[in-house]
Amino acid sequence: MSVSVTLTVNGRSVTRSVEPRTLLVQMLREHLGLTGTHVGCDTSQCGACVVHLDGRSVKACTVFAVQADGASVTTIEGLAAADGTLHPMQAAFREHHALQCGFCTPGMVMSAIDLVKTNPAPTERDVRVGLEGNLCRCTGYHNIVKAVLAGAEAMRPPVVPAAE
Amino acid sequence: MTKADGIGASVKRREDFRFLTGRGTYTDDIDRPGQTHAHILRSPFAHARVKSIDVAAATAAPGVVAVFTGADMAADGVKGLPCGWLIHNKDGSPMNEPAHPPIVIDKVLHVGDQIAVVIAESRAQARDAAELIEVDYEEMPAVVDAVAAQAPNAPQVHGDAPGNLCYDWHLGDQAATDAAFARAAHVTKLDLVNNRLVANAMEPRAAIGEFDRATDEYTLITTSQNPHVIRLLMGAFVLGIPEHKLRVVAPDVGGGFGSKIYHYAEEAIVTWAARKVGRPVKWTADRSESFLSDAQGRDHSTHAELALNQDGTFLGLRVSTVANLGAYLSTFATSIPTYLYATLLAGQYTTPAIYCEVKAVFTNTVPVDAYRGAGRPEACYLIERLVDNAARELGIDRVELRRRNMVPASAMPYQTPVALQYDSGDFHRNLDLALPMIDYDGFPARRAEAAQRGKLRGIGFSTYIEACGIAPSNVAGALGARAGLYESAEVRFHPTGSVTLFTGSHSHGQGHETTFAQLVADRFGIPVDSVEIVHGDTSKVPFGMGTYGSRSLAVGGSAIARAMDKVETKAKKIAAHMLEASEADIEVKDGSFTVAGTDKSLTIGEIALSAYVPHKFPLEELEPGLDEQAFYDPKNFTFPNGCQVCEIEIDPETGVSEIVKFVCADDFGRVVNPMIVEGQVHGGLVQGIGQALMENCVYDARSGQLVTGTYNDYCMPRADDLPFFAVKYHEEALCTHNPLGVKGCGEAGTIGAAAAVMNAVVDALSALGVHHLEMPATPQAVWQAIRAARPSQAA
Numbered sequence: 035m036s037v038s039v040t041l042t043v044n045g046r047s048v049t050r051s052v053e054p055r056t057l058l059v060q061m062l063r064e065h066l067g068l069t070g071t072h073v074g075c076d077t078s079q080c081g082a083c084v085v086h087l088d089g090r091s092v093k094a095c096t097v098f099a100v101q102a103d104g105a106s107v108t109t110i111e112g113l114a115a116a117d118g119t120l121h122p123m124q125a126a127f128r129e130h131h132a133l134q135c136g137f138c139t140p141g142m143v144m145s146a147i148d149l150v151k152t153n154p155a156p157t158e159r160d161v162r163v164g165l166e167g168n169l170c171r172c173t174g175y176h177n178i179v180k181a182v183l184a185g186a187e188a189m190r191p192p193v194v195p196a197a198e
Numbered sequence: 199m200t201k202a203d204g205i206g207a208s209v210k211r212r213e214d215f216r217f218l219t220g221r222g223t224y225t226d227d228i229d230r231p232g233q234t235h236a237h238i239l240r241s242p243f244a245h246a247r248v249k250s251i252d253v254a255a256a257t258a259a260p261g262v263v264a265v266f267t268g269a270d271m272a273a274d275g276v277k278g279l280p281c282g283w284l285i286h287n288k289d290g291s292p293m294n295e296p297a298h299p300p301i302v303i304d305k306v307l308h309v310g311d312q313i314a315v316v317i318a319e320s321r322a323q324a325r326d327a328a329e330l331i332e333v334d335y336e337e338m339p340a341v342v343d344a345v346a347a348q349a350p351n352a353p354q355v356h357g358d359a360p361g362n363l364c365y366d367w368h369l370g371d372q373a374a375t376d377a378a379f380a381r382a383a384h385v386t387k388l389d390l391v392n393n394r395l396v397a398n399a400m401e402p403r404a405a406i407g408e409f410d411r412a413t414d415e416y417t418l419i420t421t422s423q424n425p426h427v428i429r430l431l432m433g434a435f436v437l438g439i440p441e442h443k444l445r446v447v448a449p450d451v452g453g454g455f456g457s458k459i460y461h462y463a464e465e466a467i468v469t470w471a472a473r474k475v476g477r478p479v480k481w482t483a484d485r486s487e488s489f490l491s492d493a494q495g496r497d498h499s500t501h502a503e504l505a506l507n508q509d510g511t512f513l514g515l516r517v518s519t520v521a522n523l524g525a526y527l528s529t530f531a532t533s534i535p536t537y538l539y540a541t542l543l544a545g546q547y548t549t550p551a552i553y554c555e556v557k558a559v560f561t562n563t564v565p566v567d568a569y570r571g572a573g574r575p576e577a578c579y580l581i582e583r584l585v586d587n588a589a590r591e592l593g594i595d596r597v598e599l600r601r602r603n604m605v606p607a608s609a610m611p612y613q614t615p616v617a618l619q620y621d622s623g624d625f626h627r628n629l630d631l632a633l634p635m636i637d638y639d640g641f642p643a644r645r646a647e648a649a650q651r652g653k654l655r656g657i658g659f660s661t662y663i664e665a666c667g668i669a670p671s672n673v674a675g676a677l678g679a680r681a682g683l684y685e686s687a688e689v690r691f692h693p694t695g696s697v698t699l700f701t702g703s704h705s706h707g708q709g710h711e712t713t714f715a716q717l718v719a720d721r722f723g724i725p726v727d728s729v730e731i732v733h734g735d736t737s738k739v740p741f742g743m744g745t746y747g748s749r750s751l752a753v754g755g756s757a758i759a760r761a762m763d764k765v766e767t768k769a770k771k772i773a774a775h776m777l778e779a780s781e782a783d784i785e786v787k788d789g790s791f792t793v794a795g796t797d798k799s800l801t802i803g804e805i806a807l808s809a810y811v812p813h814k815f816p817l818e819e820l821e822p823g824l825d826e827q828a829f830y831d832p833k834n835f836t837f838p839n840g841c842q843v844c845e846i847e848i849d850p851e852t853g854v855s856e857i858v859k860f861v862c863a864d865d866f867g868r869v870v871n872p873m874i875v876e877g878q879v880h881g882g883l884v885q886g887i888g889q890a891l892m893e894n895c896v897y898d899a900r901s902g903q904l905v906t907g908t909y910n911d912y913c914m915p916r917a918d919d920l921p922f923f924a925v926k927y928h929e930e931a932l933c934t935h936n937p938l939g940v941k942g943c944g945e946a947g948t949i950g951a952a953a954a955v956m957n958a959v960v961d962a963l964s965a966l967g968v969h970h971l972e973m974p975a976t977p978q979a980v981w982q983a984i985r986a987a988r989p990s991q992a993a
Binding site for chain 1: 210211213214215217219220221222226227322400402450451452455706707708709876877878880883884885908915916920923947
C-alpha cells in the first residue's frame with residue numbers, strides 16, 4: 035500500500051507516493067534525492083536529521099512523511115541563496131571552523147537557526163543548552179558554540195533609529 | 199613571515215562549502231543503478247551454537263533477491279578476516295589467531311555476530327524478510343570481562359585459544375625493574391580499569407558492492423579511513439580478488455576515530471554478494487547496529503606500581519595489564535595493548551627501569567581495536583594517575599614532582615627503557631606555558647572560595663607524550679606488523695600551472711583538502727584554490743596506508759614534501775635550459791626560478807607549460823611533463839607532547855562534576871593551519887573528557903547483552919556538558935627527522951584529557967580520603983564515593 039504525500043520542499047511543491055511507514059527523512063533522502071539531511075541514530079538523539087517543518091526545527095527521523103503532508107519543509111539544501119551566498123549561520127560555521135567531518139553539520143545548522151529565531155540574543159549557556167539535542171563527535175562543540183553566537187549576531191536585524 | 203595561504207596561516211577550509219550546503223557525498227548518499235539492499239541478521243545471543251538456519255520463508259518473501267549464510271560464503275571459497283599484526287608470547291611462540299568468518303558457520307561469539315544476509319529490492323523488504331529466518335540456537339554461557347575470562351572454569355570463546363588467551367606478552371627489563379623496587383624508599387600502587395568505549399563517529403558505517411561482468415571488476419564504496427588497506431586485505435585474504443580488478447572508494451566519510459580503519463565483514467559480504475546477485479548491493483548500519491558491530495576501544499584492567507626515592511625521583515615502573523580483545527581479532531587489535539601502549543610507559547619522565555606484561559584475552563563481546571589515541575591514552579592515564587597519587591603520598595607538589603622527573607630538553611634525543619627514542623621535546627616549556635593559563639598560584643584561593651559555596655574544587659594535570667606518525671616500516675615489521683607504514687603522494691602540475699595532488703592519506707574531518715593545499719601553496723607560491731586534493735580512491739591514488747595514528751601530516755605530508763622536492767629539482771633543470779644558465783646558478787624562491795644576480799626569472803607556471811609543450815626543452819636530458827610521485831617511510835615515530843590542566847567543581851549533594859576550566863599547552867612541531875589544529879585539540883579533549891565523566895560501554899555479565907546499545911544508554915558528551923577550552927602551542931622543539939618538522943595533533947587531546955579530568959576529580963575528593971575513582975566519574979559514582987568516604991571521616 036502506498037499513500038500520496040505532497041510537500042513544499044525548499045519552496046518547490048513535490049508529490050510522491052510512499053509507504054505509510056516512510057519517515058520524513060527517508061522521503062527527503064530516498065524519494066527526493068535531498069541527501070544533505072543525514073541519519074546518525076535510530077533513537078532521535080543525535081539531531082543529524084533536523085529540518086524545518088513549517089518553520090520549526092524537527093527531527094525528520096521522528097516524523098512520518100504522511101504526518102508532514104501539506105506542510106512546508108526547509109532542508110540544508112534550501113538555506114543558501116540561489117547565487118551560492120551562504121545563510122549567515124552557514125557563513126558563521128565556516129568562519130569559526132565549526133565543522134570537521136560535516137556529518138552532523140546540516141542538523142546542527144538547522145537547529146541553530148531555529149534556536150536564534152526563538153532567542154535572537156542567546157548567551158553561551160543558551161546556545162549550549164539549545165543544542166543539547168544535536169551530537170557532534172568532532173569539534174568538542176567549542177567552535178560550534180562560537181559560530182552560533184556569531185551567527186545569531188549576523189542574523190539580528192540592524193537596529194534602526196526610531197523614525198520621528 | 200607567514201604567507202596568506204602558506205604554512206602557519208589559518209586558511210578557512212575549502213571543504214566546508216559542500217558540507218554546509220548539503221552537497222557532501224557520504225556512502226549512504228550514493229545510489230547505484232539497479233541497486234539492491236542488504237540487511238544483516240545478527241545474533242541475539244552472546245555465545246551460542248547455531249544448530250540450523252532455515253532461510254526458506256525469507257527467500258520467498260516479497261522483494262527478496264537472495265539470502266546467504268556463512269555456509270554459502272565458505273562453499274564459495276571466502277576466507278576469514280585477517281589480523282594485521284602478529285604478537286609473540288613471552289616464550290617466543292606466536293599468538294593464538296582463531297578464525298574470523300565474515301558470517302558465522304556454526305557458532306556465534308557475541309551479540310551482533312553475523313548470522314545471514316538478506317538482499318532485497320528495498321531496505322524495508324530486506325529487514326522484513328530477515329525476521330522470517332529461523333535460527334535454532336543452543337545458548338551457551340558467556341563471558342564478557344577479561345579478568346573473569348581467565349578463570350579456570352570460564353566459558354571458552356574459541357576452541358583453539360585455551361584459557362581465552364590470545365597472547366601473554368611483555369616488554370622491558372624485569373630484573374632491573376625488580377632491583378629498582380628493592381631499593382625504593384616509597385612505592386605507589388594503583389589498580390585501575392580503563393573503561394571500554396564506543397567510537398561513535400556520527401556517520402554510521404555503510405558499504406556498496408558492485409561487480410561489472412563486462413570487465414570482471416569489483417568496486418567497493420565504503421566508509422573507510424584507508425581504502426588501499428581494505429583493498430589489499432579483502433582482495434588478497436578474504437575474497438581472492440586480484441588488486442587490479444578491485445577498486446575501493448572511500449568518499450566523504452563522517453568521522454572515524456579509528457573505528458573505520460579496519461576491514462569489516464560487511465565490506466566483504468556486499469562485494470561478494472554483488473557478483474552473486476549480479477546487481478549492486480548496499481548496506482548501511484543503523485546506530486544500534488553500529489554499537490554491535492563497530493570495533494570498540496580501550497578495556498584494560500591494570501595493576502601498576504611506581505618506585506620512588508625519598509626525594510621523589512622515579513626509580514622504576516611495573517605494570518601488569520589484562521586487555522580485552524572481544525570475540526575476534528579486529529585488523530590491528532593485537533598491536534594496541536602492546537606496541538602502542540607499553541612503549542609509552544616512560545611518559546615524559548626519566549624512569550630508568552620499566553617492565554610491563556600484558557595478557558590479551560578473548561571474551562563474548564564486540565571486537566576491540568584502536569580508538570582515538572589507541573593504547574597511548576591507556577598508558578598516559580596510568581602514569582599520570584600514579585604520579586598524582588605519589589605526589590600526594592610523599593607530600594610533594596604535583597607540578598614539582600613532574601618537573602623533577604621530566605626528561606630535560608637538553609637530553610634529547612632520549613632513549614627510553616621501553617624501545618622508543620624521543621627525538622625532540624621541551625616538556626618544561628609546556629608546563630611553563632600552561633601554569634599561567636590556569637593560574638595555578640591562584641588555585642588555593644579558588645578552592646577556598648568554592649568551599650564557602652559548599653563545592654569541592656580540584657585541579658588535575660596531565661603531562662602526556664604519544665608516539666605518532668607510525669612508523670618506520672622495517673621497525674614495525676620486526677615487531678610483527680604485516681604491512682608497511684609509509685605514505686604516498688603525487689604532485690601533478692598541469693600545463694596551465696594548477697596542481698592536482700594525490701595523497702594516500704584520507705580525510706574524514708581533518709581538513710586535508712586545506713592543509714595539504716597549503717603545503718603546495720607555501721612551496722610554489724600559488725593560491726590554495728589552484729590545488730585540488732584527490733584522496734580515497736584506489737583507482738586514482740598511488741598505494742597509500744591511510745589515516746590513523748595522527749600520521750597524515752607527519753607521514754602523508756612528508757610524502758608530499760618529497761614529491762614537491764622532485765618537482766622542484768626537475769623544474770630547476772627546465773628553468774636552467776630555458777634561461778640558458780647553469781643549473782647551479784638557478785635560485786628558487788616561492789615558485790620563482792631566477793638566475794642568480796639577474797632579473798631573468800620564470801614562474802613555476804611558465805615552467806609547467808614548457809614541460810607539457812616542450813618546444814624549447816632539454817628533451818635529450820629530460821622527459822616532458824611535470825608530475826612526480828614519492829613514497830615516504832618515516833625514520834622514527836614523532837612524539838607530540840603537552841600539558842593539560844583541568845579544574846573541576848563537584849557538588850557533593852548531587853555528585854555532579856562541572857569542568858570550570860580546561861587549558862592545554864602542546865608541542866605538535868610545526869603547525870601548518872592553527873585553526874584546524876586547535877579544532878583537532880578541542881574534539882580530542884572532549885573524547886577524553888567523555889571517557890572520564892560519562893562514556894561507558896557496559897555488557898551484562900550473565901547474558902553478555904550490550905546494555906549501552908543506543909544513545910539513550912551510552913552517554914555521549916553534549917554541548918551543555920562542556921566549557922570553552924584554552925589552547926596554546928609552541929614550535930620550539932620541531933620534529934628532527936621529517937622534512938616538515940611536524941609531529942601530529944589528531945589524538946593529543948584524547949590522550950591527555952582523561953588523566954587530567956580524573957586527577958582533578960580525585961583532587962577535589964582527596965580531602966575526604968578518596969584516592970582513586972574508576973572512570974567514568976558519573977554523578978552517581980562520585981556521590982557514592984563521597985557517601986562511602988564520609989563515615990570514615992566522621993569516625
